[in-house]
Amino acid sequence: MNVGHDPPPDHIGHGPPPPDPMKIATDAQLDRHSEAIVMIVEQKIKGSGRREKKHTVFVASGFIIGKKQDKRTLMVITCAHVISSIVGVSTNPEILKVRLFGSTTESEATILHIDNKRDLALLSVVVPNVNYFPVVRLSSAIDKPPETIVVLVGYYHPANALAKELGERNLLPTMPSAVAGTILGPTVNQGKMLLVNHGCHGMRGTSGSPLICHDTGGAIGVFLGTVSQYHQAVATETVIEFLKEWLVANHAIVNNDDGINDTVENCVKLL
DSSP states (O other): OOTTSOOOOTTTTSOSOOOOHHHHHHHHHHHHHGGGEEEEEEEEEESOGGGOEEEEEEEEEEEEEEEETTTTEEEEEEOHHHHHHHHTTOSOGGGEEEEOTTOSSOEEOEEEEEETTTTEEEEEEEOSOGGGSOOOOBOOSTTOOTTOEEEEEEOOOTTHHHHHHHTOOOOOOSSOEEEEEEBOSSOEEETTEEEEEEOOOOOTTOTTOEEEETTTOSEEEEEEEEETTEEEEEEHHHHHHHHHHHHHHTTOOOOTTOOHHHHHHHHHHTO
């Protein structure tokens, strides 16, 4: 009898508490995919000549889905609204940059294709060492049941929640972060998009991040944003339609039965 003392915790005498599956998923997918996540940034220039000053503004995330070794080129996908917020109607595309994992400098980004209705954009980035960067494999979103564990891996910044209030936009995260959740229901058709509703909380900066299925390790969507408390991602099936549209526009042969991997590989050939 434990008179005068608090009862011992339930797990004492019964071994350690069971591992948290959400933490396991978060740690595993962050470790696996961090190097394939890119930061989409805007390079602003003030003044001219000796008074010219450049500063980099963090906008959102993207991720590498393919690479062409002989051209030293990476193929990156993100959201169209991310790119539009930077370029808009500007005639100076040089303001659009990306910062790759482990880098403190910006790389040039070229817009290959953009679709505002699907809210997707495809970029190419030339790098010195293409082999350093892994790719995120795309996988189907349709067959994933509710309660499937998914992980959002992207660039967050703890101060971004207050950035607007503080009047400070020039905040750059140093590393990607991740948060786990579950799929909340079946995929939903919305216009030209097939959407995945999930429980991974995003914030400013995570648009364009991959939504990773923990079971397969593949990205089942591109994080879009939060609408009416629902966190949404553009499903891989819509991403493949978007990529095939770009292939057709570039006079490439597209077969109806081309799967996810075939479509991505055909796009890489055009880089």
